[in-house]
Amino acid sequence: KLTTYFQQKVLRTDVLDGSGYGVEGVSVPPSAELRGYCEQLVGRLSYTGVGCVQFLLDSRTGKAYFLEINPRLDATCALPYRLGIDFPMLAVECAKVRAGLVDADSVRLEQAQYQPGRRAAWIVGDIFGLLHAIRHRKVSAPQVAAWVGRICISVVRNRMHITWESRDPLPTVFLFGSRLKSLFSNIARLFRGRLAPHSRAENPRLAK
Numbered sequence: 001k002l003t004t005y006f007q008q009k010v011l012r013t014d015v016l017d018g019s020g021y022g023v024e025g026v027s028v029p030p031s032a033e034l035r036g037y038c039e040q041l042v043g044r045l046s047y048t049g050v051g052c053v054q055f056l057l058d059s060r061t062g063k064a065y066f067l068e069i070n071p072r073l074d075a076t077c078a079l080p081y082r083l084g085i086d087f088p089m090l091a092v093e094c095a096k097v098r099a100g101l102v103d104a105d106s107v108r109l110e111q112a113q114y115q116p117g118r119r120a121a122w123i124v125g126d127i128f129g130l131l132h133a134i135r136h137r138k139v140s141a142p143q144v145a146a147w148v149g150r151i152c153i154s155v156v157r158n159r160m161h162i163t164w165e166s167r168d169p170l171p172t173v174f175l176f177g178s179r180l181k182s183l184f185s186n187i188a189r190l191f192r193g194r195l196a197p198h199s200r201a202e203n204p205r206l207a208k
Contacts, residue, residue, distance in 0.1 A: 002039045004090060004109050005030060006080040011119075012150065014129025016139065022076055023126040024154055026119045027083065034064060041069060049094040050087050052076075078162045079120040084112025121158035124172060126151050128179050 007030050010022040038053050052074055054067040077087045086109065093107045130147050133139040139147065164172045 002035070002042050003107070004085065004087070004111060005035055005038065006083075006085050006087075006114075007031060007034065008076065008079055010076075012126075012154075014125050014132070016133065016143065016147075020129065021122070021125055023122045023129065024119070024158070025076060025079060025121075027079060027114075027116050029116045030114070037064070037066070047071075048098065050091045075122060075125075075162050076120070079118065079160060082120070082160050083115050083118055085109070118160070119158045120160040120162055121154045122162040123151065123155060124163060124176050124179065126154065 007028050008025045009028045010025050012022070012024040013020040014023050034055060037055070041047065041053060049071065050073055052070040052072070054070070056065045056067050057063070058065070073087055073091060080087060090107070090109045093102070093109075096102045097104045097107060130139075130144070130151070133147075134144060163175060
């Protein structure tokens with residue numbers, strides 16, 4: 001059965017068309033319809049453990065379309081965690097059940113009062129989504145300017161930032177550094193690719 005439920009709405013992703021990874025989201029009041037779908041999935045699949053069920057909602061009709069179920073926690077679990085719903089700890093407890101260390105009936109997650117309307121943002125993912133779009137020429141200059149503006153607003157508006165914790169900044173610093181390293185490596189390969197044809201053209205002349 002479904003023991004713990006949290007629902008959030010993805011406001012923006014790292015791709016302009018709405019696909020990709022969510023970079024800004026907000027907690028919303030639980031939907032009886034969506035919770036019912038989740039309960040059916042859990043029951044019919046004999047599902048154990050934590051997971052993330054995603055639906056696409058038609059903004060005009062409100063109709064829900066099932067997208068996927070992930071048997072893992074993604075970065076957005078940082079939002080419910082900050083609001084007192086510790087899904088990572090629940091995952092550990094479920095693993096204990098599968099290992100036969102504790103009884104399933106003993107697994108309980110102490111949950112704080114549900115708080116709708118709380119926002120969270122993933123600024124690192126937002127920035128690199130923009131850089132990826134620029135590198136692959138998927139955005140125009142006005143779109144870049146608008147995107148930068150949205151990032152700035154997101155920084156100010158959101159008190160909760162996914163992967164960032166002022167008391168433990170190293171994970172975010174490492175993630176940002178690794179992404180920058182990858183970016184610079186791609187830029188270097190791009191320049192080497194542009195220079196290589198000239199070198200190949202000159203080498204035969206030097207050989208003569």
